[in-house]
Amino acid sequence: MKRNMVTAFLSIFGGRIFIVLSSVVLTPLLITTLGFELYGRYGTLTAVFGISTILMSSGINSGARKFLAEDRSISDWQTHVFGYYFRLGTVLAVLTALAFAAAARFGVVTRFLGPEYVVGFYGLAGLTIATQFREYARRSLMGLKQEHLSEPLRVLNKVGTRLALIGIAYLGYEIGGLMVGLIVVNSLVALLALWWVRKNVSLRGIVSTTPRGFPTKELFSFNHLSVVYMLFLTSMYHVDVLMLASHVTETRVGYYKSALVISQFLWVIPRSIQSMLVQSVSDLWADERIDQINEIASRVTRYGMLVIVLLSLGLAALAKDFVPLYLGSGSMPVVTPLLILLPGTIGFAVVRPILAISHAKADMKPLIAATGAAAVLNIVLNVVLIPRHGILGAAVATTTRLLLAPGVQPRQRALPRVQAVFRRATRTSARDGVHLRSPHLPALDDHREQSPRVGRRPDYRPPRLRDGGVRGRGRGRRRGAGPAEFTSRPGWFPRHRDSRPSRRR
Numbered sequence: 001m002k003r004n005m006v007t008a009f010l011s012i013f014g015g016r017i018f019i020v021l022s023s024v025v026l027t028p029l030l031i032t033t034l035g036f037e038l039y040g041r042y043g044t045l046t047a048v049f050g051i052s053t054i055l056m057s058s059g060i061n062s063g064a065r066k067f068l069a070e071d072r073s074i075s076d077w078q079t080h081v082f083g084y085y086f087r088l089g090t091v092l093a094v095l096t097a098l099a100f101a102a103a104a105r106f107g108v109v110t111r112f113l114g115p116e117y118v119v120g121f122y123g124l125a126g127l128t129i130a131t132q133f134r135e136y137a138r139r140s141l142m143g144l145k146q147e148h149l150s151e152p153l154r155v156l157n158k159v160g161t162r163l164a165l166i167g168i169a170y171l172g173y174e175i176g177g178l179m180v181g182l183i184v185v186n187s188l189v190a191l192l193a194l195w196w197v198r199k200n201v202s203l204r205g206i207v208s209t210t211p212r213g214f215p216t217k218e219l220f221s222f223n224h225l226s227v228v229y230m231l232f233l234t235s236m237y238h239v240d241v242l243m244l245a246s247h248v249t250e251t252r253v254g255y256y257k258s259a260l261v262i263s264q265f266l267w268v269i270p271r272s273i274q275s276m277l278v279q280s281v282s283d284l285w286a287d288e289r290i291d292q293i294n295e296i297a298s299r300v301t302r303y304g305m306l307v308i309v310l311l312s313l314g315l316a317a318l319a320k321d322f323v324p325l326y327l328g329s330g331s332m333p334v335v336t337p338l339l340i341l342l343p344g345t346i347g348f349a350v351v352r353p354i355l356a357i358s359h360a361k362a363d364m365k366p367l368i369a370a371t372g373a374a375a376v377l378n379i380v381l382n383v384v385l386i387p388r389h390g391i392l393g394a395a396v397a398t399t400t401r402l403l404l405a406p407g408v409q410p411r412q413r414a415l416p417r418v419q420a421v422f423r424r425a426t427r428t429s430a431r432d433g434v435h436l437r438s439p440h441l442p443a444l445d446d447h448r449e450q451s452p453r454v455g456r457r458p459d460y461r462p463p464r465l466r467d468g469g470v471r472g473r474g475r476g477r478r479r480g481a482g483p484a485e486f487t488s489r490p491g492w493f494p495r496h497r498d499s500r501p502s503r504r505r
Helices: 005-069 077-105 108-112 114-145 148-168 174-196 217-231 234-246 250-286 288-329 332-361 364-389 393-403 416-432
Strands: none
Touching: 005 077, 005 114, 005 174, 005 217, 005 234, 005 288, 005 332, 077 108, 077 114, 077 217, 108 114, 108 288, 108 364, 114 148, 114 174, 114 250, 114 393, 148 174, 217 332, 217 364, 234 250, 234 364, 234 393, 250 288, 250 332, 250 393, 288 332, 332 364, 332 393, 364 393
């Protein structure tokens, strides 16, 4: 089947849905097998590892997806890009592994987290190497637009690690055994991913030198700027967990980590869109096809907003019944932080596709400025709220930062229509609270199309429904037209100004 954005999205979305469905079954088994105390310790280790993977791999993974998707005039372009980022990733992985081992060896872990975490940090040192190669090979497949191969690998890794952790915990092993299981599964997936990569890119690029004229500086600059951007972007997932570990018991950390996991289930569609957009839009930016980028951004923003609000409302209504059923008895303390996290989950899901499109442009300074401001606010709120309110304070800090994500989105001149979408969403939310706008209903396209509640003309008449929908935008009825025929252009989504079709006479 020929690859396009729809098939790419379906591959990614299908993989994520399978992971979510498997998590619905496996995550409660993992939590009940480990217990909230051991799961809290495991959650602290994964939070530390999550921050380290941002520093060592987020740049090269983003670079592989962006630059492997482009088709430049340099001979064997994809081979040299793969080889350059592979060498850089190896160096970063070794340095990170040495840092974990040194922290465990010289007492840093014992001083700040406790002696029970020392074995886990030694395990993280080995897991760093396996995870780096596994994720880089998989992201390279995405950059080569082979999502039908990369996503089964992701499913295999996620499901395999959970099954391994459950089995190891059932046999009575603790953190040391869990780390060994993670290393084995990630290493096997890495080997399989590299085997598939070699069918599209020559692995000789790993040891060959880059040719003259190869943009090494551009690739390296994109790498370290992406590291800063991803560090700011994902800080809200891990900073709060690390700060909680020093203020509350491991059981309370386990409650909060469980609430985070459940709330992030709702991101399956926004994350799928985000994962598909970087490699799909990179070549559009290179060809300066701004109209098409605007159309894509507008559609995915509206659909994503509608779906995430519906899912969040359903989860909020059923939280008190769903959480005990999902996590078992004794999990009611998870409900309150989960409800606090849901508004932020909605806000951040809306902005995810736009961040991915801006990232694909490689104009990183606006992204870093926007996400950096929100990350600083997140840290300040955590410092103020966690000592006083524990996991509830962490939830408030995280959801506040996530809610501000649409407000601090980077201002890209090339995406004027997307800015209009966010302005409409902000005005509607401020006026009516959570308001769901159906794509069948008329919407405001720009500053000239005012809300029917404010500033409308004296002769304004609301559009009348016919056959379950509305034709046009509702600017005024044409003479001699039927009750639902209007002079404005048809269609659900705004078009770029330079490509608007002529109005019907």
